[in-house]
Amino acid sequence: QVQLVESGGGVVQPGRSLRLSCAASGFTISYNTMHWVRQGPGKGLEWVAVISHDGGDKYYADSVKGRFTISRDNSENTVFLQMNSLRPEDTAIYYCARSAYMDVWGKGTTVTVSS
Amino acid sequence: DIQMTQSPSSLSASVGDRVTITCRASQGISNYLAWFQQKPGKAPKSLIYAASSLQSGVPSKFSGSGSGTDFTLTISSLQPEDFATYYCQQYNTYPYSFGQGTKLEIK
Numbered sequence: 001q002v003q004l005v006e007s008g009g010g011v012v013q014p015g016r017s018l019r020l021s022c023a024a025s026g027f028t029i030s031y032n033t034m035h036w037v038r039q040g041p042g043k044g045l046e047w048v049a050v051i052s053h054d055g056g057d058k059y060y061a062d063s064v065k066g067r068f069t070i071s072r073d074n075s076e077n078t079v080f081l082q083m084n085s086l087r088p089e090d091t092a093i094y095y096c097a098r099s100a101y102m103d104v105w106g107k108g109t110t111v112t113v114s115s
Numbered sequence: 116d117i118q119m120t121q122s123p124s125s126l127s128a129s130v131g132d133r134v135t136i137t138c139r140a141s142q143g144i145s146n147y148l149a150w151f152q153q154k155p156g157k158a159p160k161s162l163i164y165a166a167s168s169l170q171s172g173v174p175s176k177f178s179g180s181g182s183g184t185d186f187t188l189t190i191s192s193l194q195p196e197d198f199a200t201y202y203c204q205q206y207n208t209y210p211y212s213f214g215q216g217t218k219l220e221i222k
Contacts, residue, residue, distance in 0.1 A: 035211070037159075045151075045159065045202055047211040059209040062116075100206045101149040101164035108158055 002026035002104055004096050009109030012086055020081040020109060022096030030054070030074040032099055036081045038092035039108075048094070049081065064090075086113045117141050117205050121214035127222040132193045136217045138186045138203035147207035150179055150188045153216075154199045162201075163188065195221070 008020040022034070036048040049060045049070040058070050069082040079096055093108040118141040128134050138148065146166035151159040161170045163179040166186055176191045190197055198221050203214040 044216045045153075045204070045213040047204075047213065050209065050211070061210050095158055100147075101161065102151070102159075102204070102206075103161045103164065103170060105158040105160070 004098065004104055004106035006094060006096055006106045006109040009094065009111045011112045011114060013115050014087060014113055016086055017082070017084045018086060018111060020083065020094055020111070022079040022081075022106060024077045024079075024098070027098070027104075028074075029072065029077050029079060029098075034070075034072060034079045035097045035102060036070060036079075037095045037097055037102070037105075038090075038111075039095070040089070040092045043092075046092075051079065083111070086111075088113050116210055117144065117208055117212050119203055119205055119212050119214040121201075121203055121217050123217060124215065125218045125220065127220050128193055129222045130193055130195060133189065133191045134193065134219065136188045136190075136201055136203075136219075138181075138188070138214050140184045140186075140205055140207075143183045144205045144207035146182050147205055148179070148181065148186050149204045149206060150177075151202045151204065152197075152199045153202065159202065190219075193219075 003025045005023045035050045038046050051058050051070045067085045072079045091113050095108045096106050098104040120139045122137045148166045150163040153159045167179045178189045200216045200218045202216050
């Protein structure tokens with residue numbers, strides 16, 4: 001069964017860091033581009049970051065550039081999102097998704113940035 | 116950056132109706148357009164990719180069309196489980212972008 005499971009969310013103070021994980025099962029991430037997408041409370045979907053199948057290319061939304069880093073460990077079949085210098089506006093559910101057209105999504109992990 | 120604009124933002128319809136949602140890109144994106152359905156408290160679900168290709172397992176009541184800057188999602192014979200929020204997304208150019216969503220409600 002093709003599945004993505006996010007973890008690592010929680011409550012964190014502004015300025016602190018958090019690392020999210022996205023574990024894949026039922027398929028090999030090494031053949032796929034992988035994305036992070038977030039959704040703030042009561043808001044729409046916002047694309048955050050992408051990493052190519054081999055990790056050689058990475059792109060970010062302007063809102064997170066310089067603060068967030070996407071990475072992958074193909075041997076663990078897992079994608080990561082390192083989030084530094086967190087702001088209240090980063091509060092959201094964070095989803096990972098597979099492929100350019102996001103055919104598979106995880107259920108998400110919730111990040112709350114608050115003092 | 117490419118802006119995606121959906122219309123309408125909300126839509127009331129009855130069971131059995133056929134509805135159409137429009138998505139417009141601020142510049143041409145060929146057919147690199149996907150549609151998603153999201154129900155409250157759930158992750159988005161992929162419906163359509165490449166503007167008109169149905170994802171595996173998605174019923175044929177969903178259809179997409181368009182190319183360039185103008186796209187549509189049509190849902191025929193609405194059923195209670197179809198009432199949800201729908202998003203378009205362009206994957207032609209980074210940064211990828213989503214429309215603001217269309218909330219489909221029961222009349």
